[in-house]
Amino acid sequence: MARRKIIIDTDPGQDDAVAILLALASPEELEVLGVTAVAGNVPLALTQRNARIVCELAGHANIPVFAGSDMPLSRPLVTAEHVHGKTGLDGPTLPDPEMPLQKGHAVDFIVETLRNEPAGTVSLVPIGPLTNVARAFQDAPDIMQRVQEIVLMGGAYFEVGNITPAAEFNIYVDPEAAEIVFRSGIPLTVMPLDVTHKALVTTDRVEAFRQMGTRVGAMVAAWTDFFERFDKEKYGSEGAPLHDPCTIAYLLEPGLFSGRYINVEIETESELTRGMTVADWWRVTDRPANATFMGDLDAKGYFDLLSKRIARL
Numbered sequence: 152m153a154r155r156k157i158i159i160d161t162d163p164g165q166d167d168a169v170a171i172l173l174a175l176a177s178p179e180e181l182e183v184l185g186v187t188a189v190a191g192n193v194p195l196a197l198t199q200r201n202a203r204i205v206c207e208l209a210g211h212a213n214i215p216v217f218a219g220s221d222m223p224l225s226r227p228l229v230t231a232e233h234v235h236g237k238t239g240l241d242g243p244t245l246p247d248p249e250m251p252l253q254k255g256h257a258v259d260f261i262v263e264t265l266r267n268e269p270a271g272t273v274s275l276v277p278i279g280p281l282t283n284v285a286r287a288f289q290d291a292p293d294i295m296q297r298v299q300e301i302v303l304m305g306g307a308y309f310e311v312g313n314i315t316p317a318a319e320f321n322i323y324v325d326p327e328a329a330e331i332v333f334r335s336g337i338p339l340t341v342m343p344l345d346v347t348h349k350a351l352v353t354t355d356r357v358e359a360f361r362q363m364g365t366r367v368g369a370m371v372a373a374w375t376d377f378f379e380r381f382d383k384e385k386y387g388s389e390g391a392p393l394h395d396p397c398t399i400a401y402l403l404e405p406g407l408f409s410g411r412y413i414n415v416e417i418e419t420e421s422e423l424t425r426g427m428t429v430a431d432w433w434r435v436t437d438r439p440a441n442a443t444f445m446g447d448l449d450a451k452g453y454f455d456l457l458s459k460r461i462a463r464l
């Protein structure tokens with residue numbers, strides 16, 4: 152497999168943290184050109200800090216980390232401290248990062264990188280609200296045809312919603328941005344809750360991280376211990392869904408996932424269903440397909456991959 156260049160756009164978030172770790176642990180397949188932070192799970196001041204903590208923890212303090220949008224395109228910010236804790240990375244107490252935040256803006260970094268690298272060689276991996284990516288497309292529409300693929304975590308069809316009855320968090324926070332991305336015409340692969348709610352960290356899987364005997368393994372176990380309380384209470388599930396690493400796992404082993412190439416539209420108007428991903432899973436309209444919308448994953452294969460790679464750090 153050719154090595155792929157990616158930019159991870161993120162709002163860490165314990166599951167974002169594991170996604171970043173998985174990417175940094177996979178240098179044969181992935182070259183992380185940069186990590187761009189967006190406001191989402193917690194405000195931007197915390198997500199950019201958390202992104203640096205995670206890169207440093209992985210031993211990759213050289214990865215450029217940029218701060219981006221502190222607000223959705225046209226709405227007030229909605230955050231998720233009730234899931235991720237006050238810092239967004241609650242669980243173990245972590246020291247402030249020493250690696251610097253880059254001076255430029257995340258949106259400019261996305262635009263410049265896509266202009267400077269050969270067309271069709273850079274993929275975007277958004278695992279938070281889509282504000283930075285949408286702003287980059289608004290500021291510089293010429294970059295859109297240069298993106299190789301977008302692989303994002305967001306949305307839901309059969310699982311419907313986690314922040315409202317109808318909407319998944321990342322899409323709900325900035326539906327206008329999501330609409331821009333879903334209408335971009337760029338090859339789009341979507342990891343919705345339908346998939347990520349099958350990626351559950353059971354007791355055995357948490358223990359496997361802890362048993363690695365590494366600092367990173369212990370941290371991943373402690374983070375999942377912290378945020379699983381929320382999903383256990385809410386869904387009665389055995390553990391927390393590790394949403395965001397599904398995107399990176401897909402880039403590493405696409406065969407772990409299956410889905411359908413279908414039309415997906417974003418609801419931006421309705422008070423009741425704002426942020427809903429209206430996925431034409433049953434192909435009942437003639438609206439053109441615009442996304443590969445995943446529906447299932449091999450959970451065992453996913454956790455085998457995760458533990459193999461995280462153990463390297």
Ligand code: BDR
Nearest residue numbers: 164166167278320321394
């Ligand atoms: C998504 O929302 C966030 O809380 C997680 O990090 C994930 O990206 C799941 O709905």
Ligand code: CA
Nearest residue numbers: 164167278279
């Ligand atoms: Ca996230």
